Amino acid sequence: MSRTVRAAAERAAPSGEAATVAEAFAVALPVGRWSSDPAVVDGHRLDRSGWVPVGRPLGVAFARDVADVQAVLRVAETQQVTVTVRGAGTGLAGGAAAGAGTVVLDVSGLNRIRELSVDDALAVVEPGVITADLDAAARAAGLSYPPDPASAAISTIGGNIATNAGGLRCAKYGVTRESVLGLDVVLPSGEVIHTGRRTVKGVAGYDLTGLFVGSEGTLGVIVGATVRLRPLPRATVTLAAFFDTLPAAVDAVTALAAAGVVPAVAELLDARTVAAVNALTGGGDPAASEAVFLLVQTDGFGADAEADVAQAVLAEQARLVRRSSDAATAQALLEARRAALPALERLGRVLIEDIAVPRSRLAEAARRVTEIGAAAGVDIYTLAHVADGNLHPIIVVDPAEPEIPPRAWAAAEQIFALALELGGTVTGEHGVGVLKRRWLAAELDPATHDLQRRLRSTLDPAGTLTPGRAL
Amino acid sequence: MSRTVRAAAERAAPSGEAATVAEAFAVALPVGRWSSDPAVVDGHRLDRSGWVPVGRPLGVAFARDVADVQAVLRVAETQQVTVTVRGAGTGLAGGAAAGAGTVVLDVSGLNRIRELSVDDALAVVEPGVITADLDAAARAAGLSYPPDPASAAISTIGGNIATNAGGLRCAKYGVTRESVLGLDVVLPSGEVIHTGRRTVKGVAGYDLTGLFVGSEGTLGVIVGATVRLRPLPRATVTLAAFFDTLPAAVDAVTALAAAGVVPAVAELLDARTVAAVNALTGGGDPAASEAVFLLVQTDGFGADAEADVAQAVLAEQARLVRRSSDAATAQALLEARRAALPALERLGRVLIEDIAVPRSRLAEAARRVTEIGAAAGVDIYTLAHVADGNLHPIIVVDPAEPEIPPRAWAAAEQIFALALELGGTVTGEHGVGVLKRRWLAAELDPATHDLQRRLRSTLDPAGTLTPGRAL
Numbered sequence: 001m002s003r004t005v006r007a008a009a010e011r012a013a014p015s016g017e018a019a020t021v022a023e024a025f026a027v028a029l030p031v032g033r034w035s036s037d038p039a040v041v042d043g044h045r046l047d048r049s050g051w052v053p054v055g056r057p058l059g060v061a062f063a064r065d066v067a068d069v070q071a072v073l074r075v076a077e078t079q080q081v082t083v084t085v086r087g088a089g090t091g092l093a094g095g096a097a098a099g100a101g102t103v104v105l106d107v108s109g110l111n112r113i114r115e116l117s118v119d120d121a122l123a124v125v126e127p128g129v130i131t132a133d134l135d136a137a138a139r140a141a142g143l144s145y146p147p148d149p150a151s152a153a154i155s156t157i158g159g160n161i162a163t164n165a166g167g168l169r170c171a172k173y174g175v176t177r178e179s180v181l182g183l184d185v186v187l188p189s190g191e192v193i194h195t196g197r198r199t200v201k202g203v204a205g206y207d208l209t210g211l212f213v214g215s216e217g218t219l220g221v222i223v224g225a226t227v228r229l230r231p232l233p234r235a236t237v238t239l240a241a242f243f244d245t246l247p248a249a250v251d252a253v254t255a256l257a258a259a260g261v262v263p264a265v266a267e268l269l270d271a272r273t274v275a276a277v278n279a280l281t282g283g284g285d286p287a288a289s290e291a292v293f294l295l296v297q298t299d300g301f302g303a304d305a306e307a308d309v310a311q312a313v314l315a316e317q318a319r320l321v322r323r324s325s326d327a328a329t330a331q332a333l334l335e336a337r338r339a340a341l342p343a344l345e346r347l348g349r350v351l352i353e354d355i356a357v358p359r360s361r362l363a364e365a366a367r368r369v370t371e372i373g374a375a376a377g378v379d380i381y382t383l384a385h386v387a388d389g390n391l392h393p394i395i396v397v398d399p400a401e402p403e404i405p406p407r408a409w410a411a412a413e414q415i416f417a418l419a420l421e422l423g424g425t426v427t428g429e430h431g432v433g434v435l436k437r438r439w440l441a442a443e444l445d446p447a448t449h450d451l452q453r454r455l456r457s458t459l460d461p462a463g464t465l466t467p468g469r470a471l
Numbered sequence: 472m473s474r475t476v477r478a479a480a481e482r483a484a485p486s487g488e489a490a491t492v493a494e495a496f497a498v499a500l501p502v503g504r505w506s507s508d509p510a511v512v513d514g515h516r517l518d519r520s521g522w523v524p525v526g527r528p529l530g531v532a533f534a535r536d537v538a539d540v541q542a543v544l545r546v547a548e549t550q551q552v553t554v555t556v557r558g559a560g561t562g563l564a565g566g567a568a569a570g571a572g573t574v575v576l577d578v579s580g581l582n583r584i585r586e587l588s589v590d591d592a593l594a595v596v597e598p599g600v601i602t603a604d605l606d607a608a609a610r611a612a613g614l615s616y617p618p619d620p621a622s623a624a625i626s627t628i629g630g631n632i633a634t635n636a637g638g639l640r641c642a643k644y645g646v647t648r649e650s651v652l653g654l655d656v657v658l659p660s661g662e663v664i665h666t667g668r669r670t671v672k673g674v675a676g677y678d679l680t681g682l683f684v685g686s687e688g689t690l691g692v693i694v695g696a697t698v699r700l701r702p703l704p705r706a707t708v709t710l711a712a713f714f715d716t717l718p719a720a721v722d723a724v725t726a727l728a729a730a731g732v733v734p735a736v737a738e739l740l741d742a743r744t745v746a747a748v749n750a751l752t753g754g755g756d757p758a759a760s761e762a763v764f765l766l767v768q769t770d771g772f773g774a775d776a777e778a779d780v781a782q783a784v785l786a787e788q789a790r791l792v793r794r795s796s797d798a799a800t801a802q803a804l805l806e807a808r809r810a811a812l813p814a815l816e817r818l819g820r821v822l823i824e825d826i827a828v829p830r831s832r833l834a835e836a837a838r839r840v841t842e843i844g845a846a847a848g849v850d851i852y853t854l855a856h857v858a859d860g861n862l863h864p865i866i867v868v869d870p871a872e873p874e875i876p877p878r879a880w881a882a883a884e885q886i887f888a889l890a891l892e893l894g895g896t897v898t899g900e901h902g903v904g905v906l907k908r909r910w911l912a913a914e915l916d917p918a919t920h921d922l923q924r925r926l927r928s929t930l931d932p933a934g935t936l937t938p939g940r941a942l
Binding site: 177210306 | 588589634672686733830915919922
């Protein structure tokens, strides 16, 4: 153990007991892979949810290989402390936010693409690989990794798997689960298991891969993933449609489905979000001022034919539809969509909600979210992965307010209740984390909730992993 | 309890204890939903694997609703007998084959399509619905249910879910798992839980849906399913390609993938299987005699453009490629593929294997299966869902042999070993059942196998459900 690390451990641990615990981790890990320096810990204990747990974690383990992860879990068991697993810390539900008494296990240093097989159309990656980097590597080989959360440029594949991340291409290519063939997982006991396989099909044993995907770091620590790659689409056509009203845009998406169109991307931004993006980027189509924006992409061998149908359908409701087969234009439009969150963050503090409803209830959901905002006196902006029925109402709070006011929390609660009333879910793709735990019990029936708890106890009997999250 | 049922129960139960057990089930169920008549029991205790367990089950419960399933599981718990769940009995791995001491729970009577929503693109079905009937109902509404096991006309959706059935359209549309949004499940305790949701996205809680899909009746009894429907493809193009050798055909499929083609169907039949099919149907393309047959379909808006590319790629290796956009021709070719198993069953008793290997190892797998057959002196015919790497070597045994000879079993064992050696699985889509249990331990590492057992114990602590199967 280096002197620097030892010194840091001592500085962070005033009490004898905490010092002993920190020392146990420091000794169990290679030099430089443990810190209890308060500044370091503070830089690795929050995510992007805005949730700040009380107190400071005991320290941060910077895992670089599987043995480090095993060592951390074994020491945690011996020392009877809990472990909060962390990738890039881009989560939006508080899953990686850590407080007093826990140890942060940062796996972002496990960041190699171990294999990329064109013949088998798969990659074997470590959890800390940035999702966009994996896709870029696949594209360089003539393939693609379709799951594309809006955070792809900053989030890790491990975090994406832990939350079963969605994103922009799910209607056609599925969520993260559909691209994960197998996992290497360190169980809380320190044992390593291997789930799934290198084949697309396989039914030997229960689907443990699916159980770990979306388990938010509560069942085991993902240290490797075999992910499916897909052929690069032959062509992509982008349609930018502008509508006078949100219901008109939602109706147009329903009409697309009825016409048999399966868009690769279908992103909706309400008019005020469009204005915020334009204010940030200085861009914007002058013909589209105060319009609701719908970005649709078709791809594959039939991209043009599918876009023909889509364009005709959209034109029935839209004020304007622009079409492009040009990659730069498409990229610029997608960048505008990705700029939505930064644009709103300039306006104030944001509470990002993430409900999903059956497609037939989407128009009602969008309308009632607006009503909830008006009644509560809070600003709500709406983005949607609209073909999935996945709505992100974003509550923006005046930065002058000292903290997020009760009326904003109350509006969020009403949005959750609305999702359940419409037969949907309180979280489409961000995870339960800590912020939606109370609502999970409302979404699941008691017997199902109980079974979830029993599964967690089976995998993690001592309750070591990411306590107080997901369930 | 009707006199007939009571009489049957008495006839089947010579010992006082068995009579008491049968009586308990008969009393707990509505009239006509229990039988221990040996003739009835014998008609409901085997599947299509050819495996015959020792002894006769205590009786058969013919469930018509969820309450019947609950009643059976509660009586089983009280009486300490096991329950073997059964749909249409078309399984190929012995999962539904039942012997002495168990009770058969037949859920084929739960056979209603409860809902078919065009707007939400989903159906809510009971487990006994025949898979092809669900697809037909979806098609009548302008949608489709893509999972298409070769048995679709005779197997149930519940059985498909229990084995995570694959079939002909997986390369593009995924296996059954990808089409199941949620499940209603009766746990061994008799409690009903609801997993998943009506939305495509949703990450509230662990993926219990995925855990039950493919669990082969060992974790709970599926009594309802919410399944995803997809738009009917705009167009379908069928290519029938004939090759001189199996490696040439496999190479052509690899070349399709490299060209970015994602076939909706890619079915391979070796030359001797083609000959058997032609002998059965009296058909066959004279230009294709003694050829390996590859059936490729493209579909969607780009069906024609994708078929153009596919046809050019196939033509590089094939003796002949025929193309059709005509639905009747496509249907006839698919029927020829579906006739393969009946055609082979005319030749003798069949052992149907079901390995999957990484795509890059498929040519080697096919070649070595042929070598295994030659060395063992057994006839092996090969079909493949070739784009998935899923190979069905079918061992055909002379019907004059009194039973399946040791050399046939030995060849099967060598095929399993081959699958694992090539990084594949001993079962791509049929399930472990009873026939592959020994090989499951070889495929899974001990820690993973142990976790599977612990999960099973968590869900079914008394070991009531389908004992001796799947694990």
